[in-house]
Amino acid sequence: MSTTNKHVDFFRRKDHLVNGGANRASEKQMALGKLTARDRITALLDVDSFYEFDLFVEHRCRDFDMDKKVLPGDGVITGTGSIMGYPVCIYAQDFTVAGGSLGLMHARKITKIMDHAIKMGMPIIGINDSGGARIQEGVDSLAGYGEIFYRNTLASGIVPQISVILGPCAGGAVYSPALTDFVFVVDNISKMFITGPEVIKTVLGEEISMEDLGGARVHSEISGNAHFYARNELECFHKIKQLFTFIPWNNRKKAGRYPVKPPKAKFDIERIVPMDSRKPYDVRHVICALCDNSEFLDVHAGWAANIVVGFARIDGETVGIVANQPMVLAGVLDVDSSDKAARFIRFCDAFGIPLITFVDLPGYLPGVDQEHAGVIRHGAKLLYAFSEATVPKITVILRKAYGGGYIAMCSRHLGADFVVAWPTAEIAVMGPEGAANIIFRNEIASAADPAEMRRLKVAEYTEKFANPYVAAASGHIDAVISPAATRDFLIHAIQVSANKSESRPYKKHGIPPA
Amino acid sequence: MSAVPLPESLRELVIGEVPYETRYTKKFEMRTPYVPPDPRHVRCVIPGIVLTVAVRKGMRVSGGDPLLVLEAMKMQNQVVSPHEGIIRAICVSAGDAVTKGQVLLEFE
Numbered sequence: 001m002s003t004t005n006k007h008v009d010f011f012r013r014k015d016h017l018v019n020g021g022a023n024r025a026s027e028k029q030m031a032l033g034k035l036t037a038r039d040r041i042t043a044l045l046d047v048d049s050f051y052e053f054d055l056f057v058e059h060r061c062r063d064f065d066m067d068k069k070v071l072p073g074d075g076v077i078t079g080t081g082s083i084m085g086y087p088v089c090i091y092a093q094d095f096t097v098a099g100g101s102l103g104l105m106h107a108r109k110i111t112k113i114m115d116h117a118i119k120m121g122m123p124i125i126g127i128n129d130s131g132g133a134r135i136q137e138g139v140d141s142l143a144g145y146g147e148i149f150y151r152n153t154l155a156s157g158i159v160p161q162i163s164v165i166l167g168p169c170a171g172g173a174v175y176s177p178a179l180t181d182f183v184f185v186v187d188n189i190s191k192m193f194i195t196g197p198e199v200i201k202t203v204l205g206e207e208i209s210m211e212d213l214g215g216a217r218v219h220s221e222i223s224g225n226a227h228f229y230a231r232n233e234l235e236c237f238h239k240i241k242q243l244f245t246f247i248p249w250n251n252r253k254k255a256g257r258y259p260v261k262p263p264k265a266k267f268d269i270e271r272i273v274p275m276d277s278r279k280p281y282d283v284r285h286v287i288c289a290l291c292d293n294s295e296f297l298d299v300h301a302g303w304a305a306n307i308v309v310g311f312a313r314i315d316g317e318t319v320g321i322v323a324n325q326p327m328v329l330a331g332v333l334d335v336d337s338s339d340k341a342a343r344f345i346r347f348c349d350a351f352g353i354p355l356i357t358f359v360d361l362p363g364y365l366p367g368v369d370q371e372h373a374g375v376i377r378h379g380a381k382l383l384y385a386f387s388e389a390t391v392p393k394i395t396v397i398l399r400k401a402y403g404g405g406y407i408a409m410c411s412r413h414l415g416a417d418f419v420v421a422w423p424t425a426e427i428a429v430m431g432p433e434g435a436a437n438i439i440f441r442n443e444i445a446s447a448a449d450p451a452e453m454r455r456l457k458v459a460e461y462t463e464k465f466a467n468p469y470v471a472a473a474s475g476h477i478d479a480v481i482s483p484a485a486t487r488d489f490l491i492h493a494i495q496v497s498a499n500k501s502e503s504r505p506y507k508k509h510g511i512p513p514a
Numbered sequence: 515m516s517a518v519p520l521p522e523s524l525r526e527l528v529i530g531e532v533p534y535e536t537r538y539t540k541k542f543e544m545r546t547p548y549v550p551p552d553p554r555h556v557r558c559v560i561p562g563i564v565l566t567v568a569v570r571k572g573m574r575v576s577g578g579d580p581l582l583v584l585e586a587m588k589m590q591n592q593v594v595s596p597h598e599g600i601i602r603a604i605c606v607s608a609g610d611a612v613t614k615g616q617v618l619l620e621f622e
Binding site: 203204205206221222277278279280304305306326327328329330331332336362363365366367368369402430431433434437 | 563
């Protein structure tokens with residue numbers, strides 16, 4: 001064969017494989033509002049930045065006539081590229097090739113690129129669109145899943161791991177996304193569940209649609225499996241790019257610095273928090289009034305909205321924000337909000353992102369459902385995560401900080417480096433009403449007018465304890481600052497804690513509550 | 515209770531005797547109120563299909579006696595009597611699909 005013929009042969013082979021599945025399958029994909037695997041990679045990565053791995057890999061299954069079938073790329077496209085100049089490893093399952101089913105070689109392509117990501121210190125993005133295990137390959141296919149999960153766990157805390165669910169992701173396959181740091185879902189396209197509607201119907205006789213069982217909305221609002229929700233694929237890719245502006249490449253690097261822009265004037269810090277602690281407000285307005293360019297990336301926005309977590313910048317540096325949300329369930333801590341915050345805190349700690357906590361909560365959510373769902377062990381995760389974190393920890397108490405909630409929200413006692421309170425703060429063992437009823441029980445009961453006595457005693461308690469000065473007198477908080485001075489304080493705190501080092505006794509790893 | 519009705523999306527949530535004005539989450543709205551268990555009811559612990567019923571109405575059974583066989587997750591599970599008593603009512607029959615928490619039978 002001449003050199004020219006070799007080149008012609010190469011392009012012929014490559015073209016055949018690059019085109020992936022049959023055109024009919026691609027058309028079907030597009031009719032569902034889905035891009036093909038290759039188009040997704042092109043849409044997400046920088047122009048011409050993608051370098052493919054393992055295009056010529058072939059499956060080795062010889063049973064059930066599989067030896068007669070050619071599956072281009074074995075149903076997955078893998079490689080390296082960049083997002084806004086940021087290096088990434090990526091894989092995209094190709095639903096047009098054997099339904100994106102996972103066989104051993106398909107899995108080995110994924111594990112190869114994952115190993116590469118861990119070694120090179122690059123984030124890994126997995127685009128999931130697969131019918132599940134390739135049944136013809138039997139236990140080899142299961143082995144493939146196991147090898148992926150193992151690497152997800154090894155990579156955890158080393159490089160950021162992002163899962164994008166752009167199609168079905170069912171059965172064992174769901175556990176790879178579940179082990180990663182951020183899961184993106186798209187309305188009407190993402191479907192995630194362990195057992196699908198058909199199995200549920202046969203075994204249990206319960207009927208439910210795929211969308212109601214494991215659609216994008218369910219996972220972003222009810223189960224909490226998804227961190228980011230988008231209406232279509234392009235919006236989803238935009239959100240991934242936005243996330244990349246905030247996070248570092250790996251745990252040895254700092255997140256990139258951005259030019260400093262002041263918060264937007266429409267967020268007036270003096271006018272957001274109402275004096276009356278029973279009145280709600282949107283704590284995200286406080287965040288936007290304090291962070292650069294008022295730009296806040298809300299993580300898990302639709303789930304456990306009684307706590308807000310996400311990324312912002314202060315003075316050009318990425319920070320992780322954790323804030324009670326009085327607008328939703330009065331900002332209480334409960335099973336889901338504790339899980340949500342704990343997970344986020346551990347991500348920030350693993351990747352060296354300083355934490356800023358805004359406190360305004362009445363306590364924990366009462367209820368049989370909460371107690372039976374294990375609010376004790378779930379709430380403990382939050383204590384564990386804040387205590388475990390050694391990144392700079394800055395706490396701002398905006399209004400209420402009562403009882404166990406005060407302790408849990410990164411108080412000085414859990415190792416916060418800076419704790420300040422606004423003049424509107426009420427740091428107390430419990431709310432004035434509850435406290436007065438206990439402390440002055442006898443006085444109230446024996447008074448001629450118990451209701452009036454109660455009112456007086458509540459007022460007395462409020463006057464004496466519903467302020468930041470009692471805690472300040474004991475040194476539990478470092479300072480009382482005005483809302484207007486808060487941004488400057490945060491900038492200062494971030495700057496002076498740049499070299500924070502906190503060593504702990506050696507351990508293999510802790511045992512966080514689960 | 516607050517004297518002035520709250521804006522439409524705002525609800526009341528009482529924590530530590532203080533009524534807060536706030537919104538509810540979808541999950542909070544969907545929660546089911548707690549019902550204390552009734553010792554006279556034998557409830558289904560796993561969804562499945564009733565294969566056979568071993569007792570009749572009015573029968574006296576002792577604790578541990580088989581009541582019925584429930585097929586669930588490809589296994590035949592024997593549901594046994596939690597205590598001694600007389601069967602007042604049998605709420606299911608062979609072939610019925612039952613869900614978790616459903617009352618299977620009642621004691622006097």
